[in-house]
Amino acid sequence: MATSTAPKSLLRxxxxxxxxxxxxxxxxxxxRVAAACALPLLGHMHPEFVQIMDEVKEGIQYIFQTNNSLTLAISGTGHAAMEAACCNLLEPGDVILVAWNGTWGERFSDMAARNGADVRIVKKPAGSVFSPQEIEKAVTEHGPRxxxxxxxxxxGGTLQPLDGMGVVxxxxxxxxxxxxxxxxxxxPLYMDKWGIDVLYTGAQKVLSCPPGASPISFSAAAESKMAARRKKPVSFYLDMGWLANYWGCDGQPRRYHHTAPISNLYALREGLAILAEEGLEDCWRRHRRCAELLHAGLEDMGLTLFVDRPEHRLPTVTPVRVPTGIDWKEVSQYVMKHYKVELSGGLGETANEVWRIGLMGHNATPDNVRLLLRALKEGIDHCRSKVHSSL
Ligand SMILES: Cc1ncc(COP(=O)(O)O)c(C=O)c1O
Structure with a gap:
């Protein structure tokens, strides 16, 4: 007999x-992605599912602009892809130089250190980016692998220019x-043309998929470093040798490694198809146009964008400074209550300093920009009137 009863919350x-x-x-x-998620499950080794995995791989090669054969989706969110990059590429004692201008450099440093790497940091404040000269200076100083x-x-809402970094x-x-x-x-991002060796992304942003399957790709040079490892990566689950085989990247018969998140991969296949139908360049342009519309609207409201230089602003995520005397949380709560719109606060260095507005994939439309601007203005006016009436 069960000793505890079924939770009442689950019976509603x-x-x-x-x-x-x-x-x-x-x-x-x-x-379309939601409909793909609802499709019946196939077995993770069935030929029809393997075909879907192959199509996912082609879609990732397209959005990354790469011909790398070691291209697949990690089962897990973006953090799992970060961990996969770290644990496969790095060996204890390897020097890694992390360009840290926000939370993601900080987290990657942490993961690299957990894998025994000798982590060196080149740091700039959130909202700024690195030049190839700054990276070259740090590389010369630290001699990283x-x-x-x-x-x-x-x-911090920055778009890091990458052209020239691969050459360095x-x-x-x-x-x-x-x-x-x-x-x-x-x-725009061109993995091969820009000489990137390991590139990863998530599914839940521009691809408008549920989180849980994260594209990643490795260059031939990255593969050579991994092939020369002295010891296996500490993670079995994220071991690229096993994953390359399961994803059909090594030319060997596929073996069971883990049960893929089947519905997530249906979703990813559909998200990639939607992007392919729109065309990568048109998708970049749509995001740029929506971001510019948003930036102009925020500035018209008298607000200040966190990133000064327009060319360094990330089109997908815009941090905007919270005006003095306004409680960012109260405005976000107002916007959620009255418009059912999520408006986030800052993260790391930008916590309490900014709101962060995301316009990604399915959500990147001029109508959503207008709705957000109206809701934000109303939220700020509401907080200002409360402050005045309490004086
Ligand atoms: C730049 C960047 N890297 C990594 C991640 C981690 O992804 P996830 O939350 O899917 O694990 C995020 C999530 O927001 C991100 O924005």
């Missing part, structure tokens, strides 16, 4: 509000790892 229907997710992620699923950069820093890394014999979780599909 799930309460489920509909919200427009205009924070830094997740974005809302597109209806691996360099890490964040393409779309969702905590090649010149000094090191590999370049790039986090594009918040930027892929929302801003």
């Amino acid at each position: 229907p799930m309460t489920f509000p509909r919200k427009l997710l205009l924070g830094p992620g997740p974005s809302n699923m597109s209806p 691996v360099v890490y950069l964040t393409h779309g820093e969702s905590s 890394c090649r010149r000094h014999g090191c590999l370049l790892v790039v986090d594009a979780v918040a930027s892929i599909g929302g801003a």
